[in-house]
Structures are given as structure tokens and as C-alpha cells.
Amino acid sequence: MTTCIPDSKQFFTIDELKRLGLSLYKINQLVNNNTLVKLNKKMYENTGYTGERSDFTRIAAYIPNGVICLMSAARYHGLTSSVSDTVDIAIERTMKISTFPDHPPVKVWYLSKERYLSNFSFSEDSTGKFKIYSIERTVIDIIHHRNQIGTEETKKILKNYLVRTGGNVFLLRKYADQLRCRKLLDTYLEMLL
Helix, strand or coil: CCCCCCCCEEEHHHHHHCCCCCCCCHHHHHHHCCEECCCCCCCCEEECCCCCCHHHHHHHHHCHHHCHHHHHHHHHCCCCCCCCEEEEEEEEECCCCCCCCCCCCEEEEEEEEHHHCCCCEEEEEEEEEEEEHHHHHHHHHHHHHHHHHHHHHHHHHHHHHHHCCCCCHHHHHHHHHHHHCCCHHHHHHHHHH
């Protein structure tokens, strides 16, 4: 069966497949002959995809409301060279995840609505779009979760941020105030400055 699915795109929503002229019947046929893999109610993976692959876009396909956070975001922003075997993803406490990818392993962080919605943006690499927290938000989250991250790694990430941004403490304090971590941030800044 010939398809109108481009090999240059890895993930499709059901709406995108319909815009390509595929009916639900044809989409189900493509799933049955393994041209598409159904990931969840709204997302499909193209098995004929020939481009680069990214853990972040793969997770965004499975967990579209998830936001890349903590050590995964720190690595993306160039604040650490530590490599984790999991991808950190934040969701709001009330959200449910119907399907997890087989690979990469995912560590889910459940956040309050206010904390979840604060300071994320859409980012894009050569494979697609995903949500990720800003560099300042990432530093504040690392400080907030210092017990899980480790104090030495937390200090190293803060130091790398200060070097990279020329010591933009004002912006860090602004986010720390929003996320109620100002005292912790000031303690770490005193250690480093």
C-alpha cells in the first residue's frame, strides 16, 4: 500500500494524518500493516521515518503536556555534563499519562498547577518541538530539589549558570521569589560569591 506519509516526519497527530487525506479506516490500515504505530489516543509514530531521533521529541509525542525539567533541562541548557539514564519530565499533579515510551526511561515529577505553568517555553531541535523550562527556572528547580540532585551537583550547576550569564543574579532572584525558593538561592549564592 502506498502512503502519503512523508518519511521526514517521525510523529503525527490524528488531525495531521487527516489533513494528509487519510480517513480513520486508512489510518487503522496503516497501523495494521505496521506503517504507523499508535502511541496513544492522539499520536502516531511513522515507522518509515529516516531522520535523526531525539529523546525529548519522543517523550513529547507520548506526554504532550510534559515539560522537560531538572537534570534533563540542565543538560540541554549546557549547565551540566552529567548524563542520566532517565529523562526528567514535569506534569501537573492532576494530569494522567496513558502510555509511556519503551525508551528512554522517564522520571515524572508531579507539580502544583502554579509551579507547573511557570516559565516554560517551546523549543525545537532537528526532530521536532518539545516543552522545556527556561534556564533560570531550571537552576531554581535544581536548588529546590537539591536533596535528590546532590549538593555538589547543585553548586556546580549554579556556578555554571553564573559564568554563562555573567552573573545574572537579578533574574534568578525573580524566579526564586515566584517559586518560593529565595532563601535557598541566597544560601547557595553566599557559598559561591
